[in-house]
Amino acid sequence: MFAYIIKRILATIPVMLVVALFVFLLLRLSPGDPAAVIAGDYASPDDIERIRTQLGLSDPIYIQFFRWCGQLLQGDLGISIFSNLPVSQLIAQRLEPTVALASVTLILTILIAVPLGTLAAWKANTWIDRSIMIFAVLGFSMPVFVFGYILIYGFSIQLGWLPVQGYTPLAEGVWPWLRNLILPSIALSAIYIALITRITRASVLEILDEDYIRTARAKGSTERKVLMVHALRNAAVPIVTVIGLGIALLIGGVVVTESVFNIPGVGRLVVDAILKRDYPIIQGLILAFSGVYILINLLIDLSYTLLDPRIRY
């Protein structure tokens, strides 16, 4: 098992390398020129060329790539072209809102989706199951920003219960913090809830069909016990897998949700940076997002050994 863990960790290295190369090439082969933006309205082509040299943008591409990789290995994500501040500092400044939004969303999702999916499986092919599934398809189909605007319109503008947009740090109190996160996490969790509900239903359904569940039922276990102890526990592996895969969905959603609700998090940082062509920030952030995705999926893979006694390596 130890060998498996090592092997699994080593396997992430080529993946990270592919990500790094991809991100790097994507940016360097694009037509926009940060030097021209910096130089401003009055700059002559010579001025622009000088700024480009200063930023190291006129070296051959492979030299730029190796230089960048060398910096990355030292934990240096580079310096923002525009603000001249380290990218790691910019990310750190904006980490809290994003982590808060993602965690609240994740908790909300698991609290709602797993019971809902189990219920649907238990009452399979009844009207309860059908309506839960209709809601799940709806959740899949509603663009996060449309849902976000509907929520803002109803709860903030018409009813005035919750703030329209913005973010309050946790340090200023739990309630002010949570008030700002309620609508965004509902909007963001819709698609995620839909996904997890469906997977939970499918996994539990499959397991309810297995022999040992039939045995348990035959032996007179209560339905609740069958559902909670046997079915849900054994359905945990596929559910957790999907939660991991859904992290990509969540990261994408965070970017949009932060824009709609004007939350000063990492997602908005990356969108701003892309629009401004601040290369070091874009590279650093896409790499960081991908790193998080890879890390979470690594942890999930490793957790299988705990969740499912049948899996042994």
Place this chain on the structure above:
Amino acid sequence: MQTRTFVRGVLSAAILSAGLAGFSTASAETVLKVIPHADLKNIDPIWTTAYITRNHGYMVYDTLFAMDEKLQPQPQMVDTWTVSDDKLTYTFTLRDGLKWHDGTPVTAEDCVASLNRWGKRDGMGQKLMGVVDRLEPVDDKTFTLVLKETYGLVLESIGKISSNVPFMMPKRLADTDPFEQVPETIGSGPYIFVKDEWVPGSKTVYLKNADYVPRDEPSSAAAGGKRVFVDKVEWLYLPDSQTAINALINGEVDYYETPPPDLVPMLKSSPGIVVEVLDPLGSQGMLRLNHLQPPFDKPEARQAVLYAMDQLTYMQAAVGNPDFYTTCYSLYACGSPLETDAGYEPFKQRNLEKARELVKQAGYEGHKVIIMQPTDIPITNAASLVTAQNLREIGFDAELQAMDWSTLTSRRAKKDPVDQGGWNVFHTWWIGGDIANPVSHIGLSGGGDNAWFGWPNDPKLEEMRDAFAREIDPEKQKALATEIQLRALQVVTHGNFGTWFNPVAYRDNVKGLIKSPVQFFWNVEKQ
């Protein structure tokens, strides 16, 4: 109806948040909270022309001369100055008591170094430095500027109000390569920049500079005494206008620099909010044509564009609220001393027949006309749509190419044909201070390859601008400026698509805001 329910919602939100947040007023420190027009992304005002960095410069740095409300240069850091009889030697003496934020005194040497750095980046600065023979310190507080030939815009240049403003920095910082950002922010201005609290994309903090000695005169635009009445100014960047408006209505901020004109009625109807236009000159829209590429290499084709333009349509689409725009048939800022409608008569009304005829005369062969559309800048985005429609109406095959402003700024530098990444049309704007005279108005340059993007090639126009720069008699200057406009309209360096005024909105306990094309935060009180 829509507005009323909205206001009710906002009000109840305000009551709720006030009740829950338990607003603290314990400290006696007064903090002015401002929503600026953009995010402060870089902090060297010589290195970039971004308006937000210029405004940051005015907080932290001081200038030798500064424009007053009438756009006349007045001494600011300079105490006295003399001009020799041959108008070639200027001698400047600094005021007493000027100190950098690190405590050291401001010297003539610092100022010379700062002017030199600025003169390498700024357009007007480069022109000035082209006629400067010597610029050198005489003693700690005096320096001289010796010209090779007479030049009419010496004080206008070193007192220019908009980017790049010649801000004064200590010599050790001013010696930084002008193409690199200064490593520190040390000025001698009325506020001190708190770098540790700067969060790009969100927040910038300035503290009152207790050591600043203001001039005695009342403040007038950038000129006069810069008296500070608040302890701290915070710039909070909120890109979403709805959030910004709510924050102002809730009293979470005191001042909002750029409320969208369409949403102003909503602000006006909220109690305790003042909406005002502080920039009397406003901004002038510019439709720029590429003189190197067909079809606009032909003067007839360029004139056709002018005949098809209707400023009112542009302004309705781009600004919307009629309180905040006007038509202005002058290439100099309307309301500035050189304003004139000379030569504009035929273009005040659309004349599509004439325009179509000119397109024919130009021998238009159906080339694609590429309009670069900056989707992240609402006003020029709308103007691009209007221009596309105009051009199609008079027979051009216009194609909008959407991009963000940063791509536009790099692509507009390309002189190549359209199918090799070139362009035909883009839109931008200038604030009144930028286009108050034909030298600072770089759009009027006819210097061909050396002219501003679009590269009009008209040596005669360039001669006239040089003559204007050498002229020191205001009457003759005015006459020259008028001739330059006539020539520019003939050549069609660019089109003017209207003038608009950006309203500002603030809480009514904020007093003393300065009328100026640039927003300053001295003289402001929070009661």
Place this chain on the structure above:
Amino acid sequence: MSAVAESIPRPRSGLSKLISRHPTMLIGGLVLALIALLALFAPWVWTTDPIALNPVNRLKPISDQFWFGTDMYGRDVYTRTVYGARISLIVGISAAVLSIFLGLVIGLMAGYYRILDAILMRVMDGLMAIPGILLAIAMVSLAGASLSIVVLAITIPEIPRVVRLVRSVVLSVREEPYVEAAIAAGTPIYKVLIRHVLPNTIPPLIVQATYVCASAMLTEAILSFLGAGTPPEIPSWGNMMSEGRVYFTLAPWIIFFPGIFLALTVLGVNVLGDGLRDTLDPRIAKRMNA
């Protein structure tokens, strides 16, 4: 064999059976068909010019003249919504076709050639690790906005999933005795792939295509909404909503109508996909055979 042949339903009875078993699929299909018809006949369904500016009529609420109101440039929101359906459907269908085609080619190669497999799958893993929306925003804003770039930017992040699906089918089919026999008999590999492997990938790929289509339409809207999508002059639903943001409290109709249409269309595709999955999914088919 004969049991399988019998279980393939004849069209009409199959359709009615399908509808009775999946009533939602009927509704979804109808909604989708209606929107597709609107898109197809956009110029003839009481629309005006979708891009003509008319600033005098700006921000007019819903009325007899303007069914869905007007936007900030005085353009008719109803007309633009109808034309927007074209863009959404074009993007959805092209992204689905393109990602299935590319994914099929890569997946077949990866599944068949061991050496290629290792490299291709690492590249796919890397691609999958980059959040799709970020990748798409970056590609569009860097390469410049045009409909084809948008389709490409949406397609690329979808490819790895298709590749994995195809590869797993290839790997399982390879083990089948009749495939091994064919290889042993010296049938060229491309013939084996086309004759034996390809047919097995089709049912799951059709299902996958509907999901790609739905997600492509959503992604296009998100890209346009963030300002990195189809050129703004094109009236796509995402563009309309993006432009309407500032006017949200003043003129909510600019955002709501395209939003509702987008949600309905995606819903239609999703419901259709679910129905197809239930009828085509091999696992369910297997269970039915058993």
